[in-house]
Every structure is written in structure tokens, then in C-alpha cells.
Amino acid sequence: xSYSFEYIDLILLAMIxxxxxxxxxxxxxxxTGFEEDISSSFPHEASKTKPVVNINADTxxxxxxxxxxxxxxxxxxxxxxxxxEGKIKDIRSLLNTKVYQQFNDAIQERNSKSYISETTFIGIxxxxxxxxxxxxxxxxxxxxxxxxxxxxxxxxxxxxxxxDSDRIKKVHDVWKFSKDSRSANPNWSLIDTQA
Numbered sequence: 403x404s405y406s407f408e409y410i411d412l413i414l415l416a417m418i419x420x421x422x423x424x425x426x427x428x429x430x431x432x433x434t435g436f437e438e439d440i441s442s443s444f445p446h447e448a449s450k451t452k453p454v455v456n457i458n459a460d461t462x463x464x465x466x467x468x469x470x471x472x473x474x475x476x477x478x479x480x481x482x483x484x485x486x487e488g489k490i491k492d493i494r495s496l497l498n499t500k501v502y503q504q505f506n507d508a509i510q511e512r513n514s515k516s517y518i519s520e521t522t523f524i525g526i527x528x529x530x531x532x533x534x535x536x537x538x539x540x541x542x543x544x545x546x547x548x549x550x551x552x553x554x555x556x557x558x559x560x561x562x563x564x565x566d567s568d569r570i571k572k573v574h575d576v577w578k579f580s581k582d583s584r585s586a587n588p589n590w591s592l593i594d595t596q597a
Contacts, residue, residue, distance in 0.1 A: 462541065471529050474529060474545050475547075478529070478575075479523050480493060482549075486520070487519070490505055490509055496589075497592050498591045518557075519555055522551065522552040524550035524570055527572070528547070529547050532545065540581065542578055542579070542580045543578070545578075547573075547574070547577065550572055551570070551573050552566075553566075554566055577595050578593050
């Protein structure tokens with residue numbers, strides 16, 4: 403009789419361990435070794451067969467939108483995590499001057515108060531192009547992101563002053579990206595953010 407209880411205990415412990423493993427994997431993600439490096443460009447490299455030159459609002463077709471969104475998601479995660487870590491120079495090439503200054507000012511203010519930002523990026527639930535238009539020679543694309551993030555700000559004594567270090571929060575952001583439609587350079591810049 404006592405042997406059957408040991409087997410049930412083992413099975414229960416294995417199930418609990420499996421549940422914990424799956425929850426941790428869901429929260430922390432899985433590193434596959436094929437992560438993209440976005441240190442120098444966003445959102446996509448120009449195709450060798452069909453260069454992205456003279457792109458405009460009329461030629462921004464479904465394929466171009468899909469390719470753009472793929473890069474926009476990578477840029478979004480990179481910008482959010484780099485901003486949280488205070489590594490503004492790492493994302494300089496992804497931001498226009500105005501947004502760079504806004505982010506830099508926020509980081510400087512945070513540092514002056516000895517605040518610590520902690521962010522765990524869980525993932526992007528959706529990314530949808532809300533608008534795209536030609537503004538003179540600049541193509542502007544507005545994207546709505548819905549993501550899940552664990553985020554909090556702590557003071558120098560490690561006390562949480564905003565956010566929650568144990569709770570996943572759903573975040574809605576609307577970001578506008580821009581690119582010179584005449585340029586062969588595939589890079590886009592973040593020119594506006596709205597929460």
C-alpha cells in the first residue's frame with residue numbers, strides 16, 4: 403500500500419515541476435540562438451531581388467507591410483528594453499532627434515533621482531499598421547503594438563515606487579516610424595510615441 407502512495411507523490415511532484423517549467427519558459431522565453439541583431443538597422447534589409455527604392459504610400463503593398471511589421475516588432479522590443487536599461491546610445495540609429503532627446507531626458511531624470519528601471523519583455527501580442535501616408539518625401543507608418551511587460555521603478559533602497567515586479571501588464575503603444583521614400587537606405591526612424 404505504501405508503495406502506491408510514493409508513486410502518486412512522484413507523479414504529483416513531476417506534474418508540479420512540469421507546470422513550473424512551462425510557466426517560467428512562458429515568462430522568460432526561450433533563447434534559440436537565432437535572435438536577430440538589430441544594432442545597426444531597422445526594420446529590414448533591402449531585398450537583393452527587389453530593392454526598396456522610391457517606396458511610397460502607393461507601393462506600400464501587403465508584402466512590404468508584412469516585411470515592415472516584422473522589423474517594427476524587433477525594433478519595438480529593442481527600444482523598450484534598451485530604454486529601460488538606460489542604453490540610449492545603443493538605439494540612437496532607430497530614433498529621430500526629437501524622440502532621442504525625449505528618451506535621453508527621461509533617463510537623465512531617472513538617474514538624477516537614483517531610480518532603477520526593471521523591465522522584463524514578455525512578448526508582443528499584436529502589431530497592426532493603423533495608418534501609412536506620404537508626407538512630402540517621407541513615408542510615415544503608424545503602428546499599434548499590444549505587448550506584455552513586467553515593469554517597475556525602484557528607488558536606491560530597492561523599494562518599488564511604481565509598477566509591479568511580479569505582475570505582467572498589457573501595454574498598448576502607438577508608434578510612428580518614418581523613412582525617406584527616395585533613399586535606398588532601408589532604415590526607418592521612430593518619430594513619435596503615444597501610450
